[in-house]
Amino acid sequence: MVHNNHTVVTEFLLLGFSVVKQARLALFLIIGIVYVVTISANVFIIIILSTEQRLHKPMYFFIGSLSFLEIWYTSVTVPRLLWALLTENDSISPAGCVTQFFLHFSFGATENFLLAIMAYDRYVAVCKPLRYLLIMNPDLCKRLLVASWVLGLAILAIPSIQMFNLSFCDHKEIDSYYCDFAPIIKLSCSNTMSIEKQFFVIVFVVVLGCFIIIIVSYICIIWTTVKLPSAGRRKTFSTCASHLVVVLLFYGTTMFMFMRPRAGDFLYMNKIISVIPSMVTPLLNPVIYTLRNQEVKEAMRKAAKKLTK
Template sequence: MLVKNTTSITEFQLLGFSLVTEVGLSVFIMVSIIYIVTISANIFIIFVIASDRRLHKPMYFFIGGLSFIEIWYPTVTFPTLLWALLPRKKHISLGGCMSQFYFHFSLGTTESFLLTIMSYDRYVAICNPLHYFIIMNPRTCKKLLLSCWAGGFTVIFVLCLQVSNLSYCDGNELDHYYCDFAALIKLSCSNTSSIEMLFFISACFVILGCFVLIVMSYIQIIRTTMSFPTSTGRRRTFSTCASHLIVVCLFYVTNIFMFVRPAAADTLHLNKSVSIIPSVITPLLNPIIYTLRNQEVKEAVKKAVQKLNFYN
């Protein structure tokens, strides 16, 4: 029989990406620039929405909430991603790893809930416009946003607690640039069947459940839009919803691929590469998509830029 090393693990070594030193440094610089632009763009969107009274509407309130999440969601994994691109050993303590796991998946779950709320907001605005501001009043919007955060951090808490109670004695080399679930499970010498099932059920509930609700909202939106008497009205409505659909597709397609399937050791490296999209690309694209595809936001951005230039 093979005897596993039963020494308790107190830290993990992140394997990151196997890149040539020159390539790694080039990617390090590029990723650093992306991170700075991402944080700056999302902060700017929040500033624009807060400072322009024309954008004090439910849709923009949720866009601001999404931008706030997109400041913290990449921040949880960007330090270890940058670290993983440098030609040196990368270690993270067990406590640091569990903290990163909790905040990464909690913020991802919160974003999933918020995207669902945003689709409901568009459904009410298009399918029930006369009662839109009654249904989506400021108090309700605040409650919905707080519910997203409370739900996101509650759903992951039990899962994180179980992951932290696992025994890690099968080596300490984590085949990822952050503390991902599948990579941690691979190193555990405990019986992980129950926690893998819990993770799979949670992923189905959060990712597939939210995705189905979003699809249902847009089916009703399309039905209502097709009944509009003029093509101009239909085109304007589809244009308003297109930005949200782009974000939804980017976010859910990658997360469904990574998490809504049984864990497989031979796909860990592929998961590591695909995870760059929701962790790096989507937070960068969100403010760009909403700015470029929304006339009101573009006008507010121009006004904000003019204000900044005036003060300078």
């Protein structure tokens, strides 16, 4: 097909991690094991939090929701990567690529909103303990969760629709293991300045807005905690530490990757760093929340006893 003296691209090639054929199997096994463990760990967390009655609290409701989100977040990119490593079929249609972009970044936006909600939940628990269950009632928790998903999907809808209308000519190699924004834009022969600015504004507002909410929440938490007796301080910091570790890991990589005005900068570094939110964070989240939470560990011990009887 020829259009404006250019060959119109009907498929993209996801280069992934450029490795020799012999290394593909090893990489497939490593990533496959990580993926299976990630899915299993998050499903296990959801089951434990759903079945243990005393864990039916707002904090654990949001932890379970985060685990559910991580299952979908990692499943958008990793299975396609595994398939490419196993079959050496690196092709993906432009429509499939934009769909993957939409889902990946929508779930990423949803995680931003959810982490901000979890920070607010900890703020209410520490700073307004007597009104905690009244404020963070089940109805509000469900509304906040639904709002995070709806906003996450809606906010990426317009740039994704615009990307469907872009023209891709001549070049078709995407230097990434998934359909990232910058490599796709780099291949387009259309004027992408408008969509680049729009995407940057969306990322800036979502990431920075949610991060500010988290920072303000933790400033209030710290201010309240320092006034408590030492035993109370230890308990509060222990409760908030897991969420704070996840926040630092997620936002550290996200801000490095996307809080820049030009899409073409540091593409190779983006590919390496993007492994953290796509594969590492979904694996570490259940581990972090489990190992640092006595109530969850106790629920796991009870579940293990029931299985061994």
